[in-house]
Amino acid sequence: MDREADGRVRLAVTDGCGGIPDDDLERVFDIGWRGDEQRTPANGSSSGGGLGLAIARGVVESHEGSIAVNNVDGGCAFEIELPPVGISS
Numbered sequence: 001m002d003r004e005a006d007g008r009v010r011l012a013v014t015d016g017c018g019g020i021p022d023d024d025l026e027r028v029f030d031i032g033w034r035g036d037e038q039r040t041p042a043n044g045s046s047s048g049g050g051l052g053l054a055i056a057r058g059v060v061e062s063h064e065g066s067i068a069v070n071n072v073d074g075g076c077a078f079e080i081e082l083p084p085v086g087i088s089s
């Protein structure tokens with residue numbers, strides 16, 4: 001996490017998931033998107049409903065921020081940027 005000189009906050013998370021297919025990068029924040037079968041557990045455990053990243057986008061955008069994902073070597077990187085917040089006394 002970094003705080004920029006103008007007060008913006010940036011949070012980045014990188015993982016080693018092997019990346020996201022380029023055709024899916026635009027869809028990862030869509031409600032119900034769950035990726036390919038290799039990413040969906042088949043053992044009967046709760047596999048989720050594809051809501052987590054959609055909720056994250058909603059929270060970030062409700063605070064006038066942005067959220068994005070890009071592929072990096074060996075995985076992907078998610079970045080959230082939030083605008084400065086005025087501090088009241």
